[in-house]
Amino acid sequence: MAGRVPNASAGVTSHWEFLKAFVRARRTIGAVAPTSRGVARRIVRLAGAETAHLIAEFGPGTGVITQELLAALPADGRLWAFEVYQPFVEHLRATVDDGRLTLLAESAEGIAGLREREDLPGFDAVVSAIPFSLMDPAQTAEILRAAARALRPGGAFVALQYHPRYLTPLLRAEFAVVEREIYLWNVPPALLLRARDPRPTG
């Protein structure tokens, strides 16, 4: 059954969960508050979720982008989400009731094994909000490569970042096309990146 975070108190809970998470695991969480709904909706548009069959999400957190993806995704679409912070996994299990979502308590590079394990076609889009600039560079490279290989031809990798420069050159190493836009109506302003056409493996 499709479901959304139902009321304002769920939003307050989500902000509180987020702040606690940031205090406990700053480098994993990377932000003090959930993404604004405006940014989440823009990400959904960039990912083309309205016409997608298969989307992956890296770092759903308390589910702001997840909820907007599910609201846009067709009834027969599927969303696979990777989250490493266990309290967020539990929060999502308690608040999102939607049979199209499969939540995996594992790190984003797990997308490499997922397709084979589940016999999935290529993803229409991979959406990421994980804080790459705070992570081990080798892990970032592995995740970007795995995401690029998991896309169907024409699929897009869409990333939300707050660091203005870190990710762009790393994406250009993996993808032939990288588009950038700044979403100003968010505090702080958010950098949205969309990458397509993965470069052939060397």
Ligand SMILES: C[S@@+](CC[C@H](N)C(=O)[O-])C[C@H]1O[C@@H](n2cnc3c(N)ncnc32)[C@H](O)[C@@H]1O
């Ligand atoms: C900035 S928060 C974004 C949360 C949510 N998507 C939002 O926009 O409000 C980053 C999220 O990425 C998760 N994360 C960090 N590293 C990850 C990894 N390697 N794989 C999957 N999730 C990860 C964190 O636990 C956190 O939930």
